[in-house]
Amino acid sequence: MLTKEELPPCPVATxxxxxxxxxxxxIIQQLMDRPFxxxxxxxxxxxxxxxxxxxxxxAMEKDGIITRAVFPEVPPRSECAPxxxxxxxxxxx
Numbered sequence: 595m596l597t598k599e600e601l602p603p604c605p606v607a608t609x610x611x612x613x614x615x616x617x618x619x620x621i622i623q624q625l626m627d628r629p630f631x632x633x634x635x636x637x638x639x640x641x642x643x644x645x646x647x648x649x650x651x652x653a654m655e656k657d658g659i660i661t662r663a664v665f666p667e668v669p670p671r672s673e674c675a676p677x678x679x680x681x682x683x684x685x686x687x
Protein backbone atom coordinates (compact mmCIF):
# COMPACT_ATOMS: atom_id res chain seq x y z
CA MET A 595 0.00 0.00 0.00
CA LEU A 596 1.28 3.43 -0.85
CA THR A 597 1.88 5.95 1.91
CA LYS A 598 0.27 9.37 1.89
CA GLU A 599 3.59 10.94 0.91
CA GLU A 600 3.86 8.68 -2.16
CA LEU A 601 0.43 9.67 -3.50
CA PRO A 602 -0.12 12.73 -5.70
CA PRO A 603 -1.56 15.76 -3.87
CA CYS A 604 -4.59 15.90 -6.18
CA PRO A 605 -7.38 13.39 -5.35
CA VAL A 606 -8.23 12.95 -9.03
CA ALA A 607 -4.61 12.11 -9.86
CA THR A 608 -4.55 9.63 -6.98
CA UNK A 609 -7.70 7.94 -8.24
CA UNK A 610 -6.37 7.71 -11.78
CA UNK A 611 -3.07 6.33 -10.51
CA UNK A 612 -4.79 3.59 -8.47
CA UNK A 613 -7.62 2.55 -10.82
CA UNK A 614 -6.68 4.19 -14.10
CA UNK A 615 -6.77 1.24 -16.48
CA UNK A 616 -9.90 -0.15 -18.09
CA UNK A 617 -9.67 -3.61 -16.49
CA UNK A 618 -9.57 -2.31 -12.91
CA UNK A 619 -12.80 -0.43 -13.54
CA UNK A 620 -14.51 -3.62 -14.78
CA ILE A 621 -13.13 -5.61 -11.82
CA ILE A 622 -14.39 -3.05 -9.28
CA GLN A 623 -17.77 -2.92 -11.03
CA GLN A 624 -18.18 -6.69 -10.62
CA LEU A 625 -16.95 -6.76 -7.02
CA MET A 626 -19.45 -4.11 -5.93
CA ASP A 627 -22.27 -6.68 -6.06
CA ARG A 628 -20.65 -9.53 -4.14
CA PRO A 629 -17.34 -11.30 -3.53
CA PHE A 630 -16.12 -13.36 -6.49
CA UNK A 631 -13.85 -16.35 -6.87
CA UNK A 632 -11.14 -15.95 -9.51
CA UNK A 633 -12.82 -18.13 -12.15
CA UNK A 634 -16.19 -16.45 -11.63
CA UNK A 635 -14.62 -13.04 -12.03
CA UNK A 636 -12.77 -14.07 -15.21
CA UNK A 637 -16.02 -15.36 -16.74
CA UNK A 638 -17.91 -12.21 -15.68
CA UNK A 639 -15.50 -9.89 -17.52
CA UNK A 640 -15.50 -10.66 -21.26
CA UNK A 641 -12.14 -10.34 -23.00
CA UNK A 642 -9.88 -10.29 -19.94
CA UNK A 643 -7.03 -12.79 -19.92
CA UNK A 644 -6.01 -14.79 -16.87
CA UNK A 645 -2.66 -12.98 -16.68
CA UNK A 646 -4.19 -9.51 -16.89
CA UNK A 647 -6.78 -10.38 -14.24
CA UNK A 648 -4.12 -11.84 -11.94
CA UNK A 649 -1.82 -8.83 -12.35
CA UNK A 650 -4.64 -6.35 -11.72
CA UNK A 651 -5.98 -8.23 -8.67
CA UNK A 652 -2.48 -8.38 -7.15
CA ALA A 653 -1.94 -4.65 -7.75
CA MET A 654 -5.35 -3.77 -6.30
CA GLU A 655 -4.75 -5.96 -3.24
CA LYS A 656 -1.33 -4.33 -2.73
CA ASP A 657 -2.94 -0.87 -2.92
CA GLY A 658 -5.68 -1.83 -0.45
CA ILE A 659 -8.51 -1.51 -2.99
CA ILE A 660 -9.59 -5.14 -2.58
CA THR A 661 -8.97 -7.91 -0.10
CA ARG A 662 -8.49 -11.60 -0.71
CA ALA A 663 -9.94 -14.10 1.73
CA VAL A 664 -8.50 -17.63 1.69
CA PHE A 665 -10.60 -20.43 3.16
CA PRO A 666 -9.03 -23.62 4.59
CA GLU A 667 -10.81 -26.09 2.30
CA VAL A 668 -9.84 -28.82 -0.12
CA PRO A 669 -9.55 -27.73 -2.86
CA PRO A 670 -8.37 -24.28 -1.71
CA ARG A 671 -10.90 -21.48 -2.17
CA SER A 672 -10.32 -17.75 -2.13
CA GLU A 673 -12.56 -14.75 -2.79
CA CYS A 674 -11.83 -11.17 -3.75
CA ALA A 675 -13.98 -8.29 -2.52
CA PRO A 676 -13.76 -4.62 -1.61
CA UNK A 677 -12.32 -4.31 1.93
CA UNK A 678 -15.66 -3.48 3.56
CA UNK A 679 -17.40 -6.55 2.05
CA UNK A 680 -14.65 -9.10 2.44
CA UNK A 681 -14.89 -12.26 4.47
CA UNK A 682 -12.32 -12.52 7.23
CA UNK A 683 -9.24 -14.32 5.90
CA UNK A 684 -8.46 -17.50 7.76
CA UNK A 685 -5.11 -18.30 6.15
CA UNK A 686 -2.25 -16.27 4.71
CA UNK A 687 -2.60 -15.22 1.09
